[in-house]
Amino acid sequence: MLERQSDRRTALITGITGQDGSYLAELLLSKGYEVHGVVRRVALEDPSRRLGRIASLLERVHLHAASLESFPSIYQVFRTVQPDECYHLAAQSFVSYSFDDEFSTLNTNINGTHFVLAALKDIVPTCRFYFAGSSEMFGRVEEIPQTENTKFHPRSAYGISKVAGFDLTRNYREAYGIHASNGILFNHESPRRGFEFVTRKITSGLARILKGEAKELRLGNLDAKRDWGHARDYVEAMWLMLQQKDPDDYVVATGITHSVKDFIEMAFAQVGMDPDEYVVSDPDFYRPAEVQLLIGNPAKAQSKLGWRAKTDFEGLVREMVATDCRGLGVEIPAKRSAEARR
Numbered sequence: 001m002l003e004r005q006s007d008r009r010t011a012l013i014t015g016i017t018g019q020d021g022s023y024l025a026e027l028l029l030s031k032g033y034e035v036h037g038v039v040r041r042v043a044l045e046d047p048s049r050r051l052g053r054i055a056s057l058l059e060r061v062h063l064h065a066a067s068l069e070s071f072p073s074i075y076q077v078f079r080t081v082q083p084d085e086c087y088h089l090a091a092q093s094f095v096s097y098s099f100d101d102e103f104s105t106l107n108t109n110i111n112g113t114h115f116v117l118a119a120l121k122d123i124v125p126t127c128r129f130y131f132a133g134s135s136e137m138f139g140r141v142e143e144i145p146q147t148e149n150t151k152f153h154p155r156s157a158y159g160i161s162k163v164a165g166f167d168l169t170r171n172y173r174e175a176y177g178i179h180a181s182n183g184i185l186f187n188h189e190s191p192r193r194g195f196e197f198v199t200r201k202i203t204s205g206l207a208r209i210l211k212g213e214a215k216e217l218r219l220g221n222l223d224a225k226r227d228w229g230h231a232r233d234y235v236e237a238m239w240l241m242l243q244q245k246d247p248d249d250y251v252v253a254t255g256i257t258h259s260v261k262d263f264i265e266m267a268f269a270q271v272g273m274d275p276d277e278y279v280v281s282d283p284d285f286y287r288p289a290e291v292q293l294l295i296g297n298p299a300k301a302q303s304k305l306g307w308r309a310k311t312d313f314e315g316l317v318r319e320m321v322a323t324d325c326r327g328l329g330v331e332i333p334a335k336r337s338a339e340a341r342r
């Protein structure tokens, strides 16, 4: 464990083992922060499997075992760390699973957020707070594109839990004067994305087909449209929100939407293959209630935070395909990559 240095700013990240948590930890370390993370106890028992995304950071971050389901454990972490900034990213984040288990999704996501805010208010009320809100809160969208003023209409227990977290965060800001900001982040992906999310399912599935380990790729609704950016860009917006004089709510998005089908075509084009020969749309992967279209308007984040998405759709897909192919030791033939770029 590192010695605490009084001149460094201290950040606490819940969900540090996840996609965003890992990029955010890297960003904060690069800015000289002392970085602390909340992890589940089992993660410390099995670091090689559960701490994979932050494996290269383990010597430089402080990890604390706590449970989002237990207020005393969260309270204890705040008492120990006394952070200057808290990024609350931990959540049951898979929308599809929230239809199978509404109860644990609501419990973890709503109570977890409440516990973090309540501990912060009691122990370090000057600590700045970021809540990982989601475009899924817009659900059956009431206007296109979606802005900070668009009405929420969530379509899943996950979306409902995020609306509750958003409201809790705003209420702590208004009622107790906490510097608490909501990010309304649209989908963001990377080679560190979990395998069950559609983008990673496509790029890892494609790599397995190329390797000869799979013959097809079974997906659900191919017509759904998402505003996809890169997680590495989006964690910068989180940090920028907490550097503002006043707390606020911000949409973080690229402003461009693509269908799942577009993503598939772009991924298969990278390796010069025809998706129609491999992709099967399987009703088993359809959701009981779908969010059909998301497209965000990031104008406020651009003007107030000076934030911009740096990675475009093609760059994102190319990076994910290349990383998954490399991970399986699959060569992308040079001719195919060159053709794909034309």
Ligand code: NAP
Pocket (backbone or CB within 6 Å): 014, 015, 016, 017, 018, 019, 020, 021, 039, 040, 043, 050, 067, 068, 069, 088, 089, 090, 091, 092, 093, 094, 108, 132, 133, 134, 135, 184, 185, 186, 187, 188, 189, 194
């Ligand atoms: P992720 O990769 O699924 O990471 C989720 C994190 O939450 C992991 O560290 C996970 O820990 C932790 N977690 C889950 N359940 C927990 C529990 N019961 N107790 C303690 N920790 C728990 O998600 P992400 O993509 O990085 O997203 C980060 C946050 O942003 C989430 O709140 C997500 O809902 C929100 N968000 C994501 C997107 C997106 O497109 N990525 C967009 C909008 C909002 P383990 O490693 O131990 O499972």
Ligand code: GDD
Pocket (backbone or CB within 6 Å): 093, 094, 095, 096, 133, 134, 135, 136, 185, 186, 187, 188, 196, 197, 198, 199, 201, 218, 219, 220, 221, 222, 224, 225, 226, 260, 285, 286, 287, 290, 291, 294
């Ligand atoms: N996961 C998955 N698997 N999705 C599929 C599949 C499939 O086989 N086939 C089609 N899809 C469609 C889903 O129906 C959905 O419309 C879209 O692909 C994206 O699904 P996910 O990648 O699972 O992401 P999500 O949009 O539901 O949720 C992600 O983005 C939210 C922000 O809008 C998650 O990261 C959430 O945590 C995040 O809040």
